[in-house]
Amino acid sequence: EAGVAQSPRYKIIEKRQSVAFWCNPISGHATLYWYQQILGQGPKLLIQFQNNGVVDDSQLPKDRFSAERLKGVDSTLKIQPAKLEDSAVYLCASSLGASQTDTQYFGPGTRLTVL
Amino acid sequence: AQSVSQHNHHVILSEAASLELGCNYSYGGTVNLFWYVQYPGQHLQLLLKYFSGDPLVKGIKGFEAEFIKSKFSFNLRKPSVQWSDTAEYFCAVNGGGSYIPTFGRGTSLIVHP
Numbered sequence: 440e441a442g443v444a445q446s447p448r449y450k451i452i453e454k455r456q457s458v459a460f461w462c463n464p465i466s467g468h469a470t471l472y473w474y475q476q477i478l479g480q481g482p483k484l485l486i487q488f489q490n491n492g493v494v495d496d497s498q499l500p501k502d503r504f505s506a507e508r509l510k511g512v513d514s515t516l517k518i519q520p521a522k523l524e525d526s527a528v529y530l531c532a533s534s535l536g537a538s539q540t541d542t543q544y545f546g547p548g549t550r551l552t553v554l
Numbered sequence: 555a556q557s558v559s560q561h562n563h564h565v566i567l568s569e570a571a572s573l574e575l576g577c578n579y580s581y582g583g584t585v586n587l588f589w590y591v592q593y594p595g596q597h598l599q600l601l602l603k604y605f606s607g608d609p610l611v612k613g614i615k616g617f618e619a620e621f622i623k624s625k626f627s628f629n630l631r632k633p634s635v636q637w638s639d640t641a642e643y644f645c646a647v648n649g650g651g652s653y654i655p656t657f658g659r660g661t662s663l664i665v666h667p
Contacts, residue, residue, distance in 0.1 A: 442597065481558070481644050481657025482598070495654060528647040530598065539586050539648045543655075545598040 441465065443546035445531050450496055457519035460519070460549045462520045464533030470494070472543060473506055473516050474530040488514065489537045518551075526553045556581050558647050560625045560658035567635055568666050575630040575661050577619075577645030585649035587628040589619055590657075601643070604628065615639070637667045 444463040452458050456468070464471050468487050474482035485504065487494040490511035499506065508514040518525055528548040534541040557580045567573060579585065589601040602613025609621040619630045627644060641663050648655040 479659065481646070481659050483657070484654050487653070498654065521612065532598075539653055542600050542603070547597055 443531055443533055445529075445546040445549055447549055448547060449550050449552075451554065452521055453554050454523055455520040457517065458521055458551065459515050459517045460516045460531075460551075462516070462528050462531030462546060464505045464514075464531070465544055467470070468533035468535055468544070469511070470537045470541065471508055471514050472532040472534075473514070474532065476528045476530055485516070487537075494537060507541070508525055521551075521553045523553050526551055556647070556654075556656050558645055558656050558658040560643075560645055560661050562661045563659070564611075564662045566664045566666070569637055570634050571665075573630070573632040573635045573639070573663070575643055575645075575663070577603075577628045579626050579628070579645075579647045579656075579657060581626075581647060581649060583649065585647055587621060588646040588655070589613065589617070589630050590644040590646060592644070593638075594640065598644070601630070635665045637657070637665050639660065639663060640665045651666075 446461050457478045472487050476482040485499045486496040486506045488508040491508050506516045530548045530549050531546045532543040534543045559578045561576045586605040588603045591601045592598045602611050604611045606623045611665045612618045617632050642660050645658040646655050
């Protein structure tokens with residue numbers, strides 16, 4: 440079974456530039472999550488989709504971050520404009536359903552460095 | 555605010571030593587508890603989870619965790635660690651009225667052969 444795919448794996452940009460990350464979840468998984476993991480901390484949920492609808496985006500900094508999941512499959516996360524404090528690993532995860540007890544499967548992450 | 559504490563940030567053990575990693579949470583009410591592991595160069599993956607039933611949960615690779623409601627704890631244990639257990643371990647919690655999973659900051663475990 441193919442896992443969660445993410446690209447790019449690494450990205451270096453200057454502050455005030457924009458950047459986009461892509462995620463392809465496991466086939467058939469209805470729920471998709473984007474997390475931000477700053478060095479030395481645990482992952483922090485940014486947004487959760489079920490199919491193409493947003494379940495929770497309360498921790499997404501909406502002034503600069505946006506995410507979409509058109510057609511309920513792939514998803515993109517965008518940052519515009521980037522700040523130094525956005526340097527982190529951005530993780531995508533998917534689960535079969537939206538239950539709190541469903542197992543989440545994580546992708547390899549995208550490491551973003553903002554200079 | 556809901557929080558998850560992992561008190562041991564770095565743990566160094568020799569092979570065959572016993573392991574216990576602490577995890578405490580601040581939620582009230584019904585909670586779901588998870589331990590995730592990230593081996594060097596690999597994805598974050600589920601080690602075990604608890605949401606109801608027997609508070610002693612067994613996971614993959616000989617790991618187990620015990621949910622003690624009165625102590626708001628979900629400590630991870632393994633009686634005899636191996637070099638291949640070297641990894642970062644994360645405790646996570648959801649529930650208490652929130653679907654949002656909250657992760658602890660992680661514990662880095664190094665096992666010397």
